[in-house]
Amino acid sequence: MLNVQGLHLWRGDRHVLKGLSFAATPGQCVLLTGRNGAGKTTLLRTIAGLLDPEEGQVSWRGAPIRGQRAEFHAELAYLGHEPALKGDLSAQENLEFSVGIRRRVARAEIDAALARTGATTFADRPARTLSAGQRRRIALAGVLLAHASLWLLDEPSTNLDADGQELVAELIREQISHEGIVVAAVHHPLTLAAGSVTALELGAS
Amino acid sequence: MLVARRDLRLAFRKPSQLMQPLLFFMIVATLFPLTLTPELSRLRDAAPGVLWIGALLSSLLALEFLFRDDAIDGTLEQFALSGQSLTWMLFAKTCTHWLLTGLPLALSAPVVAAALGVSAGALPAILAGLALGSFAMSLVGSISAGLTLGARRGGVLLSLLTLPLAVPIIVFGADATQRAIAGGDIMPPLTMLAAIAVLGVTLAPLAAAAAVRIGLE
Numbered sequence: 080m081l082n083v084q085g086l087h088l089w090r091g092d093r094h095v096l097k098g099l100s101f102a103a104t105p106g107q108c109v110l111l112t113g114r115n116g117a118g119k120t121t122l123l124r125t126i127a128g129l130l131d132p133e134e135g136q137v138s139w140r141g142a143p144i145r146g147q148r149a150e151f152h153a154e155l156a157y158l159g160h161e162p163a164l165k166g167d168l169s170a171q172e173n174l175e176f177s178v179g180i181r182r183r184v185a186r187a188e189i190d191a192a193l194a195r196t197g198a199t200t201f202a203d204r205p206a207r208t209l210s211a212g213q214r215r216r217i218a219l220a221g222v223l224l225a226h227a228s229l230w231l232l233d234e235p236s237t238n239l240d241a242d243g244q245e246l247v248a249e250l251i252r253e254q255i256s257h258e259g260i261v262v263a264a265v266h267h268p269l270t271l272a273a274g275s276v277t278a279l280e281l282g283a284s
Numbered sequence: 285m286l287v288a289r290r291d292l293r294l295a296f297r298k299p300s301q302l303m304q305p306l307l308f309f310m311i312v313a314t315l316f317p318l319t320l321t322p323e324l325s326r327l328r329d330a331a332p333g334v335l336w337i338g339a340l341l342s343s344l345l346a347l348e349f350l351f352r353d354d355a356i357d358g359t360l361e362q363f364a365l366s367g368q369s370l371t372w373m374l375f376a377k378t379c380t381h382w383l384l385t386g387l388p389l390a391l392s393a394p395v396v397a398a399a400l401g402v403s404a405g406a407l408p409a410i411l412a413g414l415a416l417g418s419f420a421m422s423l424v425g426s427i428s429a430g431l432t433l434g435a436r437r438g439g440v441l442l443s444l445l446t447l448p449l450a451v452p453i454i455v456f457g458a459d460a461t462q463r464a465i466a467g468g469d470i471m472p473p474l475t476m477l478a479a480i481a482v483l484g485v486t487l488a489p490l491a492a493a494a495a496v497r498i499g500l501e
Binding site for chain 2: 127128129130131149150151152153154155157159160161162163164165166167168172176177179180181
């Protein structure tokens with residue numbers, strides 16, 4: 080369903096992605112590993128369509144994403160380095176707006192997602208008073224609420240405690256058991272069911 | 285709509301940022317009588333220039349906040365990936381930005397103008413001119429604000445990019461104010477301002493969306 084073919088991409092004068100290809104079918108998780116600067120974030124941003132590759136293309140459901148940006152993005156949840164939270168709004172308000180621009184969302188649904196990611200206790204505090212790990216849990220609730228079939232996660236367990244890392248692994252397992260696709264850049268190994276996981280090491284020459 | 289509501293709620297949680305451009309405009313305008321001359325007849329001649337230069341400088345100041353916070357915390361990225369039209373979302377943001385900075389400025393203009401010795405009859409025309417002009421400036425500025433997203437400390441660049449585009453606005457705006465004070469026909473320059481604003485509504489959000497996409501790369 081997700082098909083990446085022969086991606087070449089330069090950042091400045093650095094050739095970051097050198098002819099990268101892979102495919103992912105529903106129920107599959109692709110784990111991107113590699114040292115810092117190997118191009119994990121670049122690859123995720125290229126798949127999302129934020130970066131245009133110099134060569135090669137990303138296809139979704141058999142068609143290049145360039146021609147179907149809105150349809151593709153409607154099925155995509157992207158978790159970047161920044162959790163995209165407004166410091167002056169509470170977790171509930173933040174999600175109300177960030178999920179609200181994608182689809183109609185009920186308050187109860189938001190509360191359920193926040194409970195799922197263990198964020199209920201601090202959900203009504205302004206986001207700027209929260210720790211980085213707490214903000215990440217709220218961002219993860221946002222990913223859940225997007226109801227997307229493709230998840231692009233950029234180091235999802237950064238700043239999370241041991242419980243949180245287990246939570247990320249659990250959420251990914253759930254997503255792939257629901258026939259979703261996950262592409263995640265990771266530093267810590269995640270315990271997932273073997274068979275559904277493809278590992279892809281970037282920057283290995 | 286949701287984007288606009290979110291920005292409004294955010295703005296009211298942080299009112300100091302909201303007041304800054306307005307205060308700046310008031311300070312610039314009230315300093316002129318102190319430095320120029322307290323003579324009302326001469327102040328009245330200088331009033332169009334004072335009002336419009338003050339308005340231009342204060343909108344340039346406010347433009348920096350248009351997309352910057354959203355770019356830093358990753359919100360713009362999520363906007364671009366939401367599957368909804370980035371053009372409309374940025375247009376909503378720009379309109380909210382004008383509601384929060386340009387409109388208060390236009391509403392305060394009659395007070396400032398009165399302090400500069402402008403007669404009461406000319407005040408409604410001045411208000412209308414500044415409301416239209418500041419709206420056009422917000423729209424034009426949204427393009428440069430989008431273009432300077434990628435630049436660190438893009439403030440100076442933002443002003444340089446916006447100035448040439450803002451020149452027609454202040455030329456026609458100051459002309460409208462001049463005519464209003466002199467009791468002439470204000471419709472020709474006001475129509476030109478309205479035309480610029482309409483052109484801005486149709487083109488600026490598209491250009492701003494393209495600029496923001498480049499800025500996100």
